[in-house]
Amino acid sequence: MIRSSILDPEYNILFPYETFPWRLEVNRDCHNINGIALTVCHFECEEHLQKYLIRYKLKPKDYKVSNREGKSFQFSQKHKKNVSKRFRKGDNRSSSTS
Numbered sequence: 001m002i003r004s005s006i007l008d009p010e011y012n013i014l015f016p017y018e019t020f021p022w023r024l025e026v027n028r029d030c031h032n033i034n035g036i037a038l039t040v041c042h043f044e045c046e047e048h049l050q051k052y053l054i055r056y057k058l059k060p061k062d063y064k065v066s067n068r069e070g071k072s073f074q075f076s077q078k079h080k081k082n083v084s085k086r087f088r089k090g091d092n093r094s095s096s097t098s
Contacts, residue, residue, distance in 0.1 A: 014066065017042055021068035022049050028062045050075060 014023060020042035043049040049065065052058075053075060065073040 015068045020044050023066045024049060025064045026062060027064060
């Protein structure tokens with residue numbers, strides 16, 4: 001463990017790594033005990049944080065994001081279109097007439 005005396009005292013608990021400014025606390029029921037988050041992750045950029053949220057399908061109520069510099073986080077997930085909804089069963093778009 002890194003000694004707290006060599007770290008900046010303002011960030012020594014929440015942000016122990018200088019190169020990882022993004023902090024994620026997962027507050028799902030399966031990830032906490034009595035309101036204390038068991039899963040805490042640090043990320044080096046916002047893109048890696050978004051990738052993690054998409055991979056584990058976390059909703060905004062399930063996590064808390066903070067940044068060392070105080071930047072706000074806006075989650076923007078691109079939704080994939082469902083192909084089966086676009087084409088109906090009787091639609092003949094795939095067949096060609098020659």
